Amino acid sequence: MQSRTPAARTGRPRSAAADAAILAATRAALVELGWSKLTLGDVATRAGVAKTTLYRRWAGKNELVVDAVAVLFDELRLPDSGSLADDIEGVVLQFATILARPEARSGLMAVVAESTRDDALRERIRVSIVDRQKRLVLEGRSRAQARGELPQESDPSSASRTADLIFDVVAGAVVHRTLVSGEAVDTEWARRLARVLLSGLGSTV
Amino acid sequence: MQSRTPAARTGRPRSAAADAAILAATRAALVELGWSKLTLGDVATRAGVAKTTLYRRWAGKNELVVDAVAVLFDELRLPDSGSLADDIEGVVLQFATILARPEARSGLMAVVAESTRDDALRERIRVSIVDRQKRLVLEGRSRAQARGELPQESDPSSASRTADLIFDVVAGAVVHRTLVSGEAVDTEWARRLARVLLSGLGSTV
DNA sequence: CCGCTTTCGATACGACCCGTAGCGTAACTG
DNA sequence: CAGTTACGCTACGGGTCGTATCGAAAGCGG
Known part of the structure; x- marks a missing residue:
């Protein structure tokens, strides 16, 4: 059995400052160069760190970018506005505000594209980014049920599938609007989306 | 004024067979290697073509992949099934069938990610891929209005925004389900999505 | 204070891919 | 046949990759 920090009880500890500097440098490089032109050597230089240090901590560009982008989603909070419509909006x-940042736009979609051929990378994205978003959907539903805005679903399996659907619809629509259609998500659009979802969920789904 | 084919009335014509071979080789390379490890030299070798020929026709990897993937969306047709629900489904x-193919998964999202930093590339994607999908939404709406399933909207600006919203929701949800959540789009999921949209659109949106 | 362990910075390396240039040949036009 | 363009082939400098090596630095246990 090992303690919570299994590795390295002896020897020189890894610099936490270097970690932060590397991730910040990665985001800066994403803004200036985009994903495809981002090189690990350049990131190392920006961070004031040797290239070997980078390779010691991350397997490659994909993993590094996932970690660098993941922290952007820390600020996601479910606003307890009192109504489901306002919560969704x-x-x-x-979510749109985060996706408006260039480091999120170019970085996130690139690693998602890469994850189609790398199961470990997909899992890493799921844990550090996607699940954090999905939690908001589940939380919002449970609050709405407590308020009586949504019915308590009897079949747990069906309820789970519905939650998955709503999550894919909300996140997918915002991403598609921002990155593919290339238009901004404003208040009016968010309100329209919320209205469509509410009407759709109110009926027997 | 120029004729429909403005360029090259004299000299050796470009080989149409080479074009097809290159695009097919690109798709094969996408399947085997994915976007990031795909190299133009490898594609040229697969197509039995000199590398210089490739560079004469495409500016770079992004443009080549867009053209190679675009033809996958040619088969999209709006099934005139008689009801809006079945049309959507x-x-x-x-769309999900196309996205299930590995060359579409890895190629499409990668170029979309790149297009966040390249307006010309974004436009190329829009013309050759996105608009082709969007046309189905507009066609489906007009058919549904003819059948009386959807109201004739009075405000054209509002109607346009609604169509944009529906398009982003449908396409975004399918893409997100397939690539991010990593789960298959089956008949049941498609039916649920159609149901949510129909209820949402039936009310005053 | 002193070994032990691990990380760090720096440098060097072969391998690969990039995008372009040059050249001789092939294909088509008038 | 002369003119023009596309093609295959080869070669090139430049950049990035990921790894190896080495001495110095930073903590830990005695």
């Missing part, structure tokens, strides 16, 4: 606008 | 399943 608030989350959509928050 | 049919389009969703067709």
